[in-house]
Amino acid sequence: MKNSVLIVGLGNIGLIYDYNKSFKYIETLSKAFFKNPSFNLLGAVDTSIKKTLLFKKKFDLPAYNSIEKAINKLKPNIIVIAVNTEYHLKIINYIFSFYRPNIIFCEKPIAYSYQDSLKIKELCKKNRCKIFINYSRRSLKKFKTIKKKYIFNNNICNIYYSRGFINNGSHFLNLSEFFFGRLLKINVFYKKKINKNDFYVNFSAKFEKANVNFFSTKNITTNFFNIINNKYFIKDFNKNTKIYKINKIYNGKQKNVLKKIFSSDNKIQLSVTSEFRSFLDNRSLLCDIRNSIVTQKNINRVIND
Numbered sequence: 001m002k003n004s005v006l007i008v009g010l011g012n013i014g015l016i017y018d019y020n021k022s023f024k025y026i027e028t029l030s031k032a033f034f035k036n037p038s039f040n041l042l043g044a045v046d047t048s049i050k051k052t053l054l055f056k057k058k059f060d061l062p063a064y065n066s067i068e069k070a071i072n073k074l075k076p077n078i079i080v081i082a083v084n085t086e087y088h089l090k091i092i093n094y095i096f097s098f099y100r101p102n103i104i105f106c107e108k109p110i111a112y113s114y115q116d117s118l119k120i121k122e123l124c125k126k127n128r129c130k131i132f133i134n135y136s137r138r139s140l141k142k143f144k145t146i147k148k149k150y151i152f153n154n155n156i157c158n159i160y161y162s163r164g165f166i167n168n169g170s171h172f173l174n175l176s177e178f179f180f181g182r183l184l185k186i187n188v189f190y191k192k193k194i195n196k197n198d199f200y201v202n203f204s205a206k207f208e209k210a211n212v213n214f215f216s217t218k219n220i221t222t223n224f225f226n227i228i229n230n231k232y233f234i235k236d237f238n239k240n241t242k243i244y245k246i247n248k249i250y251n252g253k254q255k256n257v258l259k260k261i262f263s264s265d266n267k268i269q270l271s272v273t274s275e276f277r278s279f280l281d282n283r284s285l286l287c288d289i290r291n292s293i294v295t296q297k298n299i300n301r302v303i304n305d
């Protein structure tokens, strides 16, 4: 069956984030692939029996505890990898030992190390399997519009991210690469290891079109950024994005006029699957392996600075 999907990993992003939310919230890959009519969600795998039961109950589709059993039964042509980052390489390698899907859609970051991300790229190349990475922000149409209409050659950008640089800050690194081009130079001024794989890192980064400051925050819900250039002030907070036009200073006061609001998107993962569908028609915003390897290389530069 065309565009048939198997999801491997039923944790937060695979199943849980929107489990108890109404169907208008699409924040997980299970719900997104289930709801998008361009795909045929066949089933899922997780080593946790509890999670497979939750999946079965919600979607009335099969769920397995063994990847091999799921693949041999369902024969999907798209496999979604939503297991913990440290297992991405191992599981992709394992799948290729007995099966060759047409496409792998893998959660971000590809891996914790640049070397492992290159191994994943090579494995996919060798097995003639396309791979995309779920850096979801660049798949959102609002950010495409912002890049096209509101970002010029000189910008200043401040980013506040939580939950670790590799795990979550990498979303904003990838988005910065999308908005501002190549990363030219970095200056790390604070770095602290927070677990065996990740860091809090504060640093400034010079991109082709912007100077960007990254700040880590301990508040797990804090993720926001702003961009300023000679015409606009762009403020992204809690998934709401507001664009202000910067007016000239008069009477000693500067007045910024609200020009546009892109309101909160509760269907982020559905947007991703729509871009996935568009990819199949060759017009996608999805993050391909080339762009995600650039992000992985830049992650490496920052944490080794």
Ligand SMILES: NC(=O)c1ccc[n+]([C@@H]2O[C@H](COP(=O)([O-])OP(=O)(O)OC[C@H]3O[C@@H](n4cnc5c(N)ncnc54)[C@H](O)[C@@H]3O)[C@@H](O)[C@H]2O)c1
Binding pocket: 008, 009, 010, 011, 012, 013, 014, 045, 046, 047, 048, 051, 067, 082, 083, 084, 085, 087, 091, 107, 108, 109, 134, 135, 136, 167
């Ligand atoms: N794109 C996003 O916005 C976003 C958001 C959250 C997480 N993520 C990424 O998604 C991945 C998973 O993160 P999470 O927060 O959902 O983690 P999680 O720990 O909540 O879920 C991981 C799941 O994988 C399962 N698993 C582990 N090994 C397995 C195996 N061999 N076979 C089958 N299932 C296995 C676990 O039982 C667990 O249910 C990570 O790479 C993370 O960086 C992306």
